[in-house]
Amino acid sequence: MQLVQNVPFFSIMLAMISAVVTPVLPRRAAKWLSVGMVSAVVCLHIWFLPFMLSFGGSYNYMMGHFPAPWGNELRAGLLETVIALALSIVMLLSQLSGMNKLQRQIDTPKQGLFYVMCNLIMAGMLTLTYTNDLFTAYVFIEIMALSSCALMMARQVGHTMVASMRYMILSLLGSGLILIAIALTYNLTGHLLMENIHAVIARYAANGAYALPISVIIGLFIAGIAIKCGVFPFHMWLPDAYGYSTSAASAVLSSVVSKAYFFLLVKIFYRVIGIDVVLSDMALNLMLVLGVLSMILGSIGAIRCLDIRRMVAYSSVSQMGYLFAWIGLGSDVGVAAAMFHLVVHALCKSMLFLSVSPLCDASGDSKRFVDLRGAGYRYVIPGIAFSLGAMSMVGIPVLGGFFSKIFFAEAAISGAGWVRITLLAALALSTLLNAFYFMHTVLGLYRKPREGFVRQPFIKSRLTAVTLSVFGAVNLAIGFFAKDIINLITTGIQNLA
Amino acid sequence: MGDILSLLWTHLDVTVAILLFGIGFTTLLLHHNLIKKIIGLNIMETATFLFLTSQGFIAGRAAPVLAEGAAAAGYVNPIPSGLVLTGIVVSVSVTAVMLALTIRLYRRYHTLDIDSMTLMMKGEDE
Amino acid sequence: MKKKIADILRQRFYGDESPLDEDMIASLGEQPQGLTRSSNEALEALEGVRELRVQRAQEQEHEMYRQIHAWSYSSGVKIIQRLYRILSAVTCFGIVMFLLWTVNTLPPFGDPGNPDNNEVAARYVELGPGETGAVNMVTGMILDYRAFDTFGEATVLFTAACSALFLLKLHDHKDGKPTKTWLEAEYDDRFHEPKNDQILQFAAKLLTPVVLLFGFYVVLNGHITPGGGFSGGAIMGAGLILYLNAYGFKKTERFFTYRTFQWVTFAALLSYAGLKSYSFYTGANHLESGVSLGVPGNILSAGFILPLNICVGLVVMCTMYVFYTLIRKGGV
Numbered sequence: 001m002q003l004v005q006n007v008p009f010f011s012i013m014l015a016m017i018s019a020v021v022t023p024v025l026p027r028r029a030a031k032w033l034s035v036g037m038v039s040a041v042v043c044l045h046i047w048f049l050p051f052m053l054s055f056g057g058s059y060n061y062m063m064g065h066f067p068a069p070w071g072n073e074l075r076a077g078l079l080e081t082v083i084a085l086a087l088s089i090v091m092l093l094s095q096l097s098g099m100n101k102l103q104r105q106i107d108t109p110k111q112g113l114f115y116v117m118c119n120l121i122m123a124g125m126l127t128l129t130y131t132n133d134l135f136t137a138y139v140f141i142e143i144m145a146l147s148s149c150a151l152m153m154a155r156q157v158g159h160t161m162v163a164s165m166r167y168m169i170l171s172l173l174g175s176g177l178i179l180i181a182i183a184l185t186y187n188l189t190g191h192l193l194m195e196n197i198h199a200v201i202a203r204y205a206a207n208g209a210y211a212l213p214i215s216v217i218i219g220l221f222i223a224g225i226a227i228k229c230g231v232f233p234f235h236m237w238l239p240d241a242y243g244y245s246t247s248a249a250s251a252v253l254s255s256v257v258s259k260a261y262f263f264l265l266v267k268i269f270y271r272v273i274g275i276d277v278v279l280s281d282m283a284l285n286l287m288l289v290l291g292v293l294s295m296i297l298g299s300i301g302a303i304r305c306l307d308i309r310r311m312v313a314y315s316s317v318s319q320m321g322y323l324f325a326w327i328g329l330g331s332d333v334g335v336a337a338a339m340f341h342l343v344v345h346a347l348c349k350s351m352l353f354l355s356v357s358p359l360c361d362a363s364g365d366s367k368r369f370v371d372l373r374g375a376g377y378r379y380v381i382p383g384i385a386f387s388l389g390a391m392s393m394v395g396i397p398v399l400g401g402f403f404s405k406i407f408f409a410e411a412a413i414s415g416a417g418w419v420r421i422t423l424l425a426a427l428a429l430s431t432l433l434n435a436f437y438f439m440h441t442v443l444g445l446y447r448k449p450r451e452g453f454v455r456q457p458f459i460k461s462r463l464t465a466v467t468l469s470v471f472g473a474v475n476l477a478i479g480f481f482a483k484d485i486i487n488l489i490t491t492g493i494q495n496l497a
Numbered sequence: 498m499g500d501i502l503s504l505l506w507t508h509l510d511v512t513v514a515i516l517l518f519g520i521g522f523t524t525l526l527l528h529h530n531l532i533k534k535i536i537g538l539n540i541m542e543t544a545t546f547l548f549l550t551s552q553g554f555i556a557g558r559a560a561p562v563l564a565e566g567a568a569a570a571g572y573v574n575p576i577p578s579g580l581v582l583t584g585i586v587v588s589v590s591v592t593a594v595m596l597a598l599t600i601r602l603y604r605r606y607h608t609l610d611i612d613s614m615t616l617m618m619k620g621e622d623e
Numbered sequence: 624m625k626k627k628i629a630d631i632l633r634q635r636f637y638g639d640e641s642p643l644d645e646d647m648i649a650s651l652g653e654q655p656q657g658l659t660r661s662s663n664e665a666l667e668a669l670e671g672v673r674e675l676r677v678q679r680a681q682e683q684e685h686e687m688y689r690q691i692h693a694w695s696y697s698s699g700v701k702i703i704q705r706l707y708r709i710l711s712a713v714t715c716f717g718i719v720m721f722l723l724w725t726v727n728t729l730p731p732f733g734d735p736g737n738p739d740n741n742e743v744a745a746r747y748v749e750l751g752p753g754e755t756g757a758v759n760m761v762t763g764m765i766l767d768y769r770a771f772d773t774f775g776e777a778t779v780l781f782t783a784a785c786s787a788l789f790l791l792k793l794h795d796h797k798d799g800k801p802t803k804t805w806l807e808a809e810y811d812d813r814f815h816e817p818k819n820d821q822i823l824q825f826a827a828k829l830l831t832p833v834v835l836l837f838g839f840y841v842v843l844n845g846h847i848t849p850g851g852g853f854s855g856g857a858i859m860g861a862g863l864i865l866y867l868n869a870y871g872f873k874k875t876e877r878f879f880t881y882r883t884f885q886w887v888t889f890a891a892l893l894s895y896a897g898l899k900s901y902s903f904y905t906g907a908n909h910l911e912s913g914v915s916l917g918v919p920g921n922i923l924s925a926g927f928i929l930p931l932n933i934c935v936g937l938v939v940m941c942t943m944y945v946f947y948t949l950i951r952k953g954g955v
Contacts, residue, residue, distance in 0.1 A: 001908050009907065013900050016778065020892040023785065024885050063771040065906040066754070069743045072771040113789050120782055127775075135580060139775035142587045143782055146594060150786040153598070158605060158618045165531065165598050165611070172538050172591060173525070176545060179584065180518075183549045186577070187729060190739035200738070212728050216721075240618075504727045511726045519719035526711035555740060556733040561760035562849060563752055563919075574744040575760040582765060583776045586853060586939075590783030593946045597790040600950060607684060 007048040008076050008130040009061055011041045011084070015123035022116045027108065031099065034115040038092040038122060045085040052081045058495050060132060060195075069196050075132035075271075079339070079492025082485075083263050084129045086343045089474065090255045090350050091122055097354040097467035098248025100459070101361075105155045105246045114154050114249075117147040121252060125260040134182050134272065135192045137264055141178060145171045145228070148257045151249040152241045163240035170234055174227035181220035185272070188213055194271040205277045218273060218283040225265040226287075229258045231324055232294030235317045239301070242313035243367075247357035250309070251350035254316045259346050262323055266335065269327070270496040279330045288419065291325025292426045294318060299433035307367045308360070311437060312352050315393065318430060319345045325423060326408060329415050332493060337407035339489045344400035344478055348389045351471040354464070355385040359445070361458045369444055371453065376445035379460065383445055385468040390438040392475055395431060400478035405431065407486060510551030517544035529610045531599045535592060542588045546581045553577030756916030756925030757846035766851075766928045770899050777895060777935050780942045781888060787946060792881075793953040805954075812952040816871050827869030834862035842936035846925040852932040856939025863944045872952070881954070884941050891934040898927050 018037040022030045058077030060068065095118060106114055124144035131137050149171070153164040186192060188210055189200040204210050230238040242250040269278045278284055298318030305311040319341075326338040356367075362379040363371045376383030392401035405427070412423040449455075478485065505512045521544060524537030553574040561575040599609065606614045730737040747760055747768065757763030765773045793805045801809075838858030845851030867875045905912040917924030948954065 017896050024889045062907045063903045071768050109794050116785050136772050146782045150789050162618045176541050179545050187552050190741040216725050507731045508726045510732045515722045523715045554733050555735045563758050572748045578761045579765040586776050587779050590779050594783050594786045597787040601790050
């Protein structure tokens with residue numbers, strides 16, 4: 001085994017160890033340790049990606065001295081590497097960009113703990129991406145749940161605390177369902193490692209045994225992950241949590257945490273249950289229904305908001321709906337489109353959250369649309385970043401969002417019967433609604449300030465400006481290299497099975 | 498009917514676990530009091546642990562603390578016990594965090610009722 | 624309607640940012656020099672004001688419940704709530720029935736031929752002592768075969784402790800002076816402080832060493848007898864909590880402070896991570912780990928399992944104690 005093949009293990013251990021070390025460090029050191037760790041992970045993955053491209057296929061990494069069905073394992077493949085790299089970049093930029101705001105919004109002695117939670121989320125994200133073991137996934141889901149709850153309430157105002165209570169309750173319900181699903185899987189197959197379970201379930205599917213419990217398992221996994229991602233009926237906590245916590249926390253929660261859960265679901269479909277079994281199962285329709293509902297209702301919720309942060313948060317609900325609906329479509333093309341959109345949305349939504357907060361600062365610390373008029377002139381770079389992100393979400397050509405809409409449409413056309421019609425209609429409607437609220441906001445940013453608006457001095461941070469520019473560049477690059485990325489993802493999905 | 502009952506009897510562990518799960522779930526949904534919600538969640542988790550533990554059981558065999566010279570076939574499956582251990586630790590930590598949150602919320606709103614808490618929260622400006 | 628009640632409630636309960644009222648702040652100003660961490664006299668001076676405040680709070684709470692009651696009986700909300708209750712009951716009933724229907728197709732209870740009693744479990748029981756050196760196969764499994772999960776599990780505890788610290792930890796001193804919230808918490812805690820209870824203190828004096836010793840025994844023998852880091856750590860934590868309840872914070876602060884917690888969890892988790900990283904790395908790269916397993920059944924055997932158990936035990940003990948102190952007072 002070459003040294004480069006240890007990268008997944010090194011990244012996970014680096015994140016865990018820095019989480020453990022952080023509480024005993026002084027505050028400044030904690031901050032830079034966290035940033036340094038995430039940059040190290042990004043660098044490791046930049047080293048790792050070319051290797052995976054030339055390696056072709058995937059390999060298993062034993063965690064200990066015992067081979068497959070006995071010990072824990074990691075698994076590295078192309079898709080995992082791409083997702084881990086993208087989410088690590090998001091994490092790095094979010095931390096840097098939200099750093100100044102965070103120092104003003106969170107009690108000084110507690111900032112060290114904030115970075116512990118960031119490191120733990122990083123570890124959880126990497127482990128959920130690379131793990132080859134269902135039970136490890138469960139343990140790290142819980143770590144992610146606890147630490148994202150802590151991130152959410154890091155800024156302790158009433159809204160975030162009530163929201164994190166609701167999040168905790170729902171998220172425990174979700175992980176309870178996932179645990180039951182894992183227990184059922186273990187009961188039927190006697191394995192916890194993904195490949196071994198897959199082999200046994202394929203055998204059952206061939207001779208038709210245990211059809212009902214397998215459907216129940218799929219349904220439970222979908223319901224559990226849907227609750228954790230905050231798609232439509234389970235989104236009550238989301239606007240308050242994302243709308244009132246500090247901007248770095250909102251960006252990390254919406255882009256890293258929910259995407260890692262979602263990727264785990266895709267892994268479960270491909271590697272645990274087997275995509276053929278999933279596609280022929282009725283339970284998949286649950287995903288389609290949840291996705292379409294949250295696409296439309298999330299957008300309607302966003303239109304009703306009077307406050308820009310809540311609007312962006314609701315838009316997150318609608319975008320998670322896209323991902324769910326296109327997995328529910330039940331074809332490889334749909335999954336590829338969803339994975340592409342996962343990357344685009346992670347980069348875009350975090351940029352939106354992070355550019356909103358300086359814009360609010362420039363408008364006298366108000367988040368209402370009325371006060372935000374003209375903020376694009378008062379603070380130029382965040383204004384441009386927000387407009388770029390909004391245009392990408394709407395699907396203006398050349399940006400990432402445009403390509404994901406195209407891939408979505410292509411995938412939907414390849415679908416069958418009423419599913420095709422529903423998805424195309426939902427896509428069109430949701431895009432229209434998206435365009436309405438995002439364009440309305442962007443135009444508002446470049447209008448004359450309202451009558452009687454007094455311009456107050458505000459702090460301009462160079463770090464935020466630089467990272468937002470980098471964010472914008474990355475988003476443009478995604479659009480530019482869309483074809484290459486979708487090719488990578490398609491190859492990765494073929495390797496996943 | 499008799500058939501179904503006898504089938505449920507052969508799966509006694511799972512049946513009891515599911516009933517417990519239902520009790521916990523109903524408690525969680527129907528009560529507005531946070532402490533009761535937490536209790537409901539704990540009951541649910543206990544149900545899951547019961548389900549998980551009972552899978553390792555094999556009638557007439559001993560706990561997997563190996564004695565010298567005994568045949569390997571004399572022990573139950575050790576895996577579910579380990580998994581439940583993990584589950585219990587997770588459940589303890591999560592309960593502690595939820596109780597801490599409840600304390601903070603009570604200090605702020607002087608109530609444990611999640612609905613009136615939400616109402617008061619909506620009245621806040623920020 | 625909703626908005627109005629929300630306003631009333633907010634004015635009553637949230638209008639005042641600090642839970643202390645004017646008189647109390649004034650009385651704080653009167654005797655600032657005596658307020659050190661251990662002085663009870665200064666706190667007692669606040670008692671009269673405090674009682675008034677409790678009375679007022681009770682009246683307010685009563686009023687609030689009346690308001691909420693009135694609100695919850697306004698007709699629209701009543702219908703929605705009833706609908707919600709019916710729907711949730713139906714959902715629960717449906718889920719339970721559906722799951723019970725699924726039960727019938729599962730493998731039966733306690734049958735040796737079930738799918739989960741396969742080669743994995745068989746190898747753990749047959750080859751376990753030779754491969755891990757542990758006699759207690761549950762410990763052998765969680766700390767050797769599936770050690771990464773267990774690292775995650777110890778980290779869950781660590782995460783929870785950090786989250787609780789985030790929520791409840793009060794920062795007691797700002798520029799050398801105790802903060803208002805800290806004083807309040809200290810005052811509240813005096814309801815729980817032991818008041819020289821002879822029976823409790825004698826029992827605690829007798830029991831604490833035994834409990835701690837037993838906990839330590841369970842930790843050390845984790846690979847031989849039932850038990851291990853988690854159960855032993857919980858027992859030791861219970862011993863500490865008993866001691867705290869009998870003797871109060873002043874005694875326990877002599878050997879267990881926030882810094883102790885920080886450094887013990889840090890050292891324990893870091894050594895866990897270090898030891899296991901070594902064996903993961905050697906395992907994955909097919910190198911010899913060079914760890915001797917010893918004779919199964921001896922105390923000094925089973926390679927890394929014994930030190931790992933000690934690490935886990937320390938983490939669990941500290942976390943349990945910290946949960947208790949945080950929930951009680953907001954400090955360690």
